[in-house]
Amino acid sequence: MGTDPAPNGNPNPTIATGTETGLTHHPTPTPDTKEHNLTTTPATAPPIKVHPAAEVFPMLPEDEFAELVEDIREHGLQVPIVLDPDSVLLDGRNRLAACARAGVPPTFTTYEGASPTAFILGKNLLRRHLTRGQTAMIAAMARSDVRQSLRATAKEFGLSRSRVTDADFVLRYASEFASSVVSGAVSLDEALAHARRHRSQAADHAKRFADLEHVAPDLATRVREDEISLIDAEAAVRQRRTDEEHRQAVRRADATRKDDGDTGTPFADLAEDGEITWAEALDKAHTYLGFRHERIRKARRDLTQIHAAWDAIRALQALPDSTFKHEVLAQLEPDAKA
Template sequence: MFPALPEDELHDLAQSIKAEGQHKPIILGRDGVLLDGRNRLAACELVGVEPRFTRYEGNNPTALILAANLCRRHVSKGQQAMIGAMARPFSGHSLRTHAKLHAMSLSRLSAANVVLEHAPDLAEKVRLGTLGLDAAYAEAGDRKARTAALIAQHNELRQHAPDLATQVTEGTLTLDAATATLHQRLEDERLRRRVKEVDAIRQADGEPGPSHTELAEQGEITWEEAHHRAEQHHAQRQATIQGAQQSLEQIARNWTAVQDLAVHLNMPYADEVLDGLTLGARALATRLTSQV
């Protein structure tokens, strides 16, 4: 799990052992598996010195390995975090507990865990020291986002277009093409719903003639054209409603004049008012005063 010493440092260690002896024993597990001291063993073999061993009698060899190696000078903080993340599953600890037990930065350990989960190929490079943790974490974040987007696309297809999802699974349709087809379907459905909504309003208003829906279903116009006409009708209807509202508001603001005219009907005042109006306005005034 821990990277070996660079060749020049291994030679320095070998010469030190040859000159001064092996200060720390190489630790083996109960089954003879090497737990700590790989570099010391290689150095001894390099200069022909008989290595000195000891046996670990504890119950947590993973903790021993981490404790013995995480603080080695040739291992960077990023490497330490990655090695810690790789070893954590063997301990069963949470990230927080693992960081606390081994005096590691929780944020750095969390970043290493993201890399390990979403970019395991980069995790190995971080462990070996050929790639920095920050760079690997940035790329892992991008991969995580892309994966999430792909999953969202798949979920959308399964929910709204299982036939397209099946084609993607079978490899007969790309995910992007399937998504584009789905979005076109949804847009077509939206247009049709809108056309039918406007047609229902037209029918309720008592407008004659075939509906836009009928024309589209009969193939006389496309649904896009039907939608265009429906929106035009809706805009014109809204403008007419707004104009009528404004006119009625104006009548309401001037209703006292109508009431005053009604009081003075058949009097010179009323005659002069009506004489100054157009024929249309005079007819309207007559009808209004009859309602007062």
């Protein structure tokens, strides 16, 4: 045994020759654990650099790990640890940790192929009982390394093209869920739902940014350079629009004042000269327009009263020498009679 985890004996017989997998075997035992910074107690990977694709897969449960330790202690390490040419671990985290705990010097072999990620994922597919969703994600991750078509990847892994397409979609729009899908913590369908939401949000973000570039290229530049957020930039655009609306309102009020015959300094001129703020100019404009509205209402009331009085005057004019006219005028003040 001495594999993680696998049936008795070597589950990967080609490792010994390396001709089919890009592996070069080192028959001489590796240097001692001190040289490789190995710890002798935990059921976790010793402190050695591990390839990111290998870290996707969880370590063995403690009971299975303990069995692996005993097997290696009794029979030795049967399958070497696989490193790349830079001594990065590609395969055998559990075996390496078990060797450290068992006090057995590990042996190593070097992978010299062109696709370490595909090698890592392929090895784990052989060992683990995975759902089709997990397998699809692993296939998509391997495809990204070897630049293989979706159709070819699906055929190689025995999956439907649609399932590999779903996993590839997750990698593009919600890659943070990829490792959770591989480990089984999140289903591919759940990750796909997140990815679809992310894409929708990304499309919305792109449209909003395009709109910002059109109306406020200076703010778009600041967003692009991470000086401000898109939300803050949009708020600044709204404030600019509000400020411009206020300026236009002040200028309309000034035009009305001029038409009314007001000879005072325009409020907009005072704001532009810095004598008052635009907010103060807007307050003055509102005050003037409010006062003007009251004057108009009063003038309308006065004209209505004059109209009513004029009807009485015309009635008296129609009776120039009547007793009625003399009685009406008899009680008036001289100015009213005129």
